[in-house]
Amino acid sequence: MARVHASAVVDPGAELDDDVEVGPFAVIGAGVRIAAGTRILAHATVEGPTTLGRGNVVHPHATIGGPPQDKKYRGEPTTLEIGDGNTFRECVTVNRGTIQDTGVTRIGDDNWVMAYVHIAHDCRIGSHTILANTTNLGGHVELGDYVILGGCTQVHQFCKVGAHAMTGTGTILLHDVPPYVLATGNPSAPHGLNTEGLKRRGFEAETIALLKRAYRTLYRSELSLQHARERLEAELLELTAHEAASQAALPATALTAAESLRLLTGFLARVERGIVR
Numbered sequence: 001m002a003r004v005h006a007s008a009v010v011d012p013g014a015e016l017d018d019d020v021e022v023g024p025f026a027v028i029g030a031g032v033r034i035a036a037g038t039r040i041l042a043h044a045t046v047e048g049p050t051t052l053g054r055g056n057v058v059h060p061h062a063t064i065g066g067p068p069q070d071k072k073y074r075g076e077p078t079t080l081e082i083g084d085g086n087t088f089r090e091c092v093t094v095n096r097g098t099i100q101d102t103g104v105t106r107i108g109d110d111n112w113v114m115a116y117v118h119i120a121h122d123c124r125i126g127s128h129t130i131l132a133n134t135t136n137l138g139g140h141v142e143l144g145d146y147v148i149l150g151g152c153t154q155v156h157q158f159c160k161v162g163a164h165a166m167t168g169t170g171t172i173l174l175h176d177v178p179p180y181v182l183a184t185g186n187p188s189a190p191h192g193l194n195t196e197g198l199k200r201r202g203f204e205a206e207t208i209a210l211l212k213r214a215y216r217t218l219y220r221s222e223l224s225l226q227h228a229r230e231r232l233e234a235e236l237l238e239l240t241a242h243e244a245a246s247q248a249a250l251p252a253t254a255l256t257a258a259e260s261l262r263l264l265t266g267f268l269a270r271v272e273r274g275i276v277r
Contacts, residue, residue, distance in 0.1 A: 005042075014048070023060075031077075032065065035084075049077060050096070053084035053109070062092040068121030070098050070139065083109040083127070094119040101140055108145070126163065144179060144267075146201065148194075162267045164201070166194040175274045178218065179264050180211050188276045190219055207257045210239075214264055218275075225275065229268045236261045 002016040005024045010016070013030030020034050023042040028034070031048025037055040040046060044058045050065030058064055065080045067073060078097040081104055088094070092113050097104040101122035108127035118136045119125065126145035135153045137143075144163030153171045155161070160176045167173065168184030168191075177183050182194045193215055198208050214235075218228045239258035255263065268275075 011048075029065070047096075050080040050082070052082045053086075055085045056082060057087045059087075059089045059092070059115075061090055062088045064088060064092070064094050066093060066095050068095045068098050068139070070100075070121055072100060073098055073121075076103070078103040078105075078121075080105045080107075082107045085110040086113065087111070088113045089115040089117075091116045092118075095121045097122045098139070114151075120157070132169075146197065148197065150184070156273075159273060160267070160270065163263060164194055164197055166197060173276070175276050176267075176271050177276050179267050180260075181215070181276070183276045190215075190276050203255070203260070204257075207255070207260050210257050211260060211264070214261060218268075219277075225268070225271070229265060232261065232265050232268070236265055 001018055002020040002022065004010055004022040007024045008022045008026045010022060010028040011030040014028045014032040016034050017036040019036045021039040022028060023040060025043045026040045027045045028040065029047040032046050033051045035052060035054040038052050040058045041060050043060045045063045046058065047065040076099050078099065080094060080096045086107060095105060098121050105121055105123050107125040110128050111125060112130045114131060114133045116134045117131045120137055120139040122140045123137050124142045126143055128145055129143055129147045131149050132151035134151060135149045137155045138157030140158045141155050142160040144161060146164045147161050148166040150167050150169040150171060152169060153167045155173045159173050162177060162179030164180045165177045166182050170186065171184050171188050172186040173188050180193045180198065182191045183189065184191055193211055195208060214232055217231055221228060236258060239261060
């Protein structure tokens, strides 16, 4: 049975699995579904329709699943879907989607969302990300797995940040950040690869060297984005044949050289706002 404090307010239309904890003065709205092991701490609010997976923690004064801050919103039943093992610290706000997009805001697993972060409507957040204090994501933003956004990073709506990318404190993102890239500043600019992050996740030295060459192609070759993509895609074709043999020896969190390059070229093929330069 869920453990609900006597001062908490839980709507009859909410569904709470066994071992869910709801703290003092917390509010759980209609259409909320919370899986086992999730803790909603004192004064937190979860509005629906929202689904929270297993083992999440929502800290005091966070508001999860609120309506989108979009003047076009007219009360449509849009949703928020959150996976397992996420932490939402104090005063975090996460909004549901809008019908102008897919109607869903999605957050994956094992994300660490620090105090006063805002995740706007229709965002798509991968897994294992870290969003430092006072970071703000505009609507329709996409973050890949293992992204780290430094404190007070501001991300313009519709921007994409590729997997394993990182920003410095106070970064303003007006364009997409390719996977693996370290970006910082206002306006943001690239400053090499997130090399330390790749090492910590088990990327081999050979793969990191490959990504450094790809970075030089993208940023230092004076090629247009289209021509840089074509050169990287040609290199990918040469690497693909070795992918299966390389995979077996790598940690689960790492990628082979071909997979790493494919992640970059696939991201570049989806760029619509341009990339940080």
